[in-house]
Amino acid sequence: MPRDNDPLAGGPRDAPDTPRERPLPHRARPPVPRPASPTRTGAAPLPAPHPERAGPPDPSGPPALRATAPTAPAPPPTATAPPAPAPPSPPAGEPSRGYRAVFAVREFRAVFAAHLLSLLGVVVSELALTVLVYDLTGSPLLSALTFALGMLPYLVGGTLFSGIADRYPARRVLVTCDLICAGCVAVMVLPGTPVAGLLVLRCLVAAVSPVFTGTRMAALADILGEDDLYVLGRSLLRIVSQSALLAGFGVGGLLLAVVSPRGAITITVVTFLCSAALLRLGTRDRPARTGGGQGGTLLGESLSGARLVLGDRRIRALLLLFWLPPVFVVAPEALAAPYAEEIGAGTVALGLLMCAMPAGQIAAELYVGAVLSPRVRSRLVLPVAAVGLLPFLLYGVSPGIVPIAAALVLAGAGSAYIIGLDQWFVEAVPDELRGRAMTLLTAGLMTLQGVGMALAGLAAEFFPVHQVVAGSGVLGTLCLLLLVAEVRRTAPTHRIRTEVRDGEDQHVTNG
Secondary structure, three states: OOOOOOOOOOOOOEOOOOOOOOOOOOOOOOOOOOOOOOOOOOOOOOOOOOOOOOOOOOOOOOEOOOOOOOOOOOOOOOOOOOOOOOOOOOOOOOOOOOHHHHHOOHHHHHHHHHHHHHHHHHHHHHHHHHHHHHHHHOOHHHHHHHHHOOOOOHHHHHHHOOOHHHHOOHHHHHHHHHHHHHHHHHHHHOOOOOHHHHHHHHHHHHHHHHHHHHHHHHHHHHHHOOOHHHHHHHHHHHHHHHHHHHHHHHHHHHHHHHOOHHHHHHHHHHHHHHHHHHHHHHOOOOOOOOOOOOOOOHHHHHHHHHHHHHHOHHHHHHHHHHHHHHHHHHHHHHOHHHHHHHOOOOHHHHHHHHHHHHHHHHHHHHHHHHHOOHHHHHHHHHHHHHHOOHHHHHHHHOOOHHHHHHHHHHHHHHHHHHHHHHHHHHHHOOHHHHHHHHHHHHHHHHHHHHHHHHHHHHHHOOOOHHHHHHHHHHHHHHHHHHHHHHHHHOOOOOOOOOOOOOOOOOOOOOO
């Protein structure tokens, strides 16, 4: 399935500091003991917290986003699998147990392997399909369009089909998505498939991608729990995604030197089928989050979920904190080749510029995830996000390749704030909306990256490249300062830690 560059958490839930714009649905849960907490004069009593796992404190404070009015009781548990307790997470103040604890979870190992296989398949197929279209048409425009079509349908698929992630069991969704992608790629291999058909199939794979990624993200919270293990699991998948960008195109290039483009695409079919088999055999079956649908249409559920997610002030602010930095971060990558030409550098320097930011992100994420405690990671989110684009200002003086590469490494390291943000987001989103929220997050992330690339290229038509990148650092920092202030304004005034979930099933699927 497509890259999860996603660039993405449950514990205490509290009364929000500001009124919610749209109430979110809530599944009734058994009550748990709660300590007495004073309320402000004239304020309504705090709603009873949910029996969630205690998580690391959020300095900006995630509000409770669940409606206080009870709804219909949750459906009885199915007899398909006995409940399994979630892996215990360390207290917020203790050091992280590191990535080894994540790999100790059997289901995650299957998810990780499936993710690696499908991701490598996507990277190789993107490269091979681009070469194939160019061989068939001789058109650079159609070849470039083939690559761009990997991002454009994210918005459509993520908005119109997001309800699938909550409406159906996660394992079924993930396996079906892999099989659909394998079928589409298999048709691409057929010699009689026209170029228009190749482009349509590419769009279909891209439209399925946000559903797959969003379902996987939501399922991780059930596999690993909603605390530190979830955060580290998400971090590992991001590291794999970034590493695939560094290694996947190299592997694809070597593969194309040995086999034809259609032969390389055929290998992609195998990777999707292996991913589907790993998910089917290596993960537990779980019921749908919304009980298999609530009588409405899929489109209605998808759009309703998007309205509820975007209508809540806290969730909207956190979504923007995921979405906004990539709009500006992609500028130096999109303009790497023009910048190298501007300063008279060669292809080796261009490769260094392209690798610098992913290398910084991988190194920083490994350090933050393995060494820092959940409490420290949480405290770093807002300050690191606010200053993460400042290294781009070095472009303004155009000092040369080595200082610029160092600035890009530093900017990549700044993206490690997402580890703490993952925790805040999964805390803020109700369980019954989690799949749709994660799908929307993925769709917006990929779409806005494409928008950022287009805007950077447009600006470079009128201004020197180094000024465009430096300007993106300035404008992006100003926007992020305003957004950080908004995230702080959505902080709750009360912190009530709930009991740890005990006996709930914490295994779902992923991919």
